[in-house]
Structure formats: structure tokens, C-alpha cells
Amino acid sequence: MSKLITLKDKQFKPYILECDILEAVKKMANVINVELKNDLPLFLVVLNGAFMFASDLLKEITIPCEVSFIKVASYDGVGSSGTVNELIGLNENLKGRTVVIVEDIIDTGLTINRIAEILYLKEVKQIKVATALLKPDTYKKDLKINYVAHKIKNEFVVGYGLDYLGYGRNLKEVYILA
Numbered sequence: 001m002s003k004l005i006t007l008k009d010k011q012f013k014p015y016i017l018e019c020d021i022l023e024a025v026k027k028m029a030n031v032i033n034v035e036l037k038n039d040l041p042l043f044l045v046v047l048n049g050a051f052m053f054a055s056d057l058l059k060e061i062t063i064p065c066e067v068s069f070i071k072v073a074s075y076d077g078v079g080s081s082g083t084v085n086e087l088i089g090l091n092e093n094l095k096g097r098t099v100v101i102v103e104d105i106i107d108t109g110l111t112i113n114r115i116a117e118i119l120y121l122k123e124v125k126q127i128k129v130a131t132a133l134l135k136p137d138t139y140k141k142d143l144k145i146n147y148v149a150h151k152i153k154n155e156f157v158v159g160y161g162l163d164y165l166g167y168g169r170n171l172k173e174v175y176i177l178a
Helices: 018-035 051-060 110-121
Strands: 005-007 010-016 042-047 066-076 079-088 098-106 126-134 147-151 174-177
Touching: 018 051, 018 126, 018 147, 042 051, 042 110, 051 098, 051 126, 066 110, 098 110, 110 126
Parallel strands: 042 066, 042 098, 098 126, 126 147
Antiparallel strands: 005 010, 010 174, 066 079
């Protein structure tokens, strides 16, 4: 595993190894392939953070599917800003579709709940949620999180798509504040 890294003014230490991430993602994909084999799901990837997770996940999805992207923001530095701003919207007709929201991390649930509200207005058949990381101690919303690669403590993490002030998204592993 890598050593301490510095991003801007903060130091981070290794938290989840790349091999552990990829193994968990493959297991998740296997479950999705079975559960949604009779659907034509649309994987809705939440940018920017979920790009690495989505890439790894979708390489393991063997059922027919479509992929689209939405960009929302709710973070400012190391904490939530408390608001969700939709930056790039959806163009697909989602009526009657199964949508799998692909998220990098779920902590308070603010972002995922806002996306679900938007999707329900578009009359989707069902919503499934797949996330690389879940903070179960801070997630108190009602929306079910169907697929979780890793549950983590309520700590600030970077890497594997997650950033600190724009830095660290390209790291293959997940790091935690040192």
C-alpha cells in the first residue's frame, strides 16, 4: 500500500486498497447482473466523483444496459454545503425504466435523495442505488441503498474519484485524513 500523500494543505493515509475495491466492485456487479437480468437498466452515473467506480462497475456488467451521466454538487472543501445544485440534467425518457444511480460516496444522503426526487418526477419504474462507499452512521434517509462496495466510518476520504479541492480523484486507492 502507498505511503502518506499530501493534497494541497492536508495529509492523507491509505485506507482501502485498490485490490479490495476491485474485488468488492466485481461482487456487486455479479449481484446486479442477476437481479436486473430481465430489465434494461439505465446506469445513471453521478459526476464527477463516481467516474472511476462507474468505469470499473460497468466493465463487469454483462446484461444489456444503457449509461448516462448527471452532475450535481453538494460539497465545499471537506464538508457538505447543505444544498444540491443540478449542473447537468437528464435527456433520456425514463418513464417505466429501472434506473441504477451510481454514486461514489453516500454520507448524509442529501444528493442521492435529490436525484431520486428528480427521477420519480420522470416516472421511473424503480430506482436502485449502487455506491462505492457508504457512511452508515451518517445516512439517515429512507431511500434504500441496494449495492454497497464498502461501508466506512464518518471520515473524510479522497481517491478513487473522490477529491479534496479538486485533487486526488485519480488515486487508485481510497485515502483518509492522516
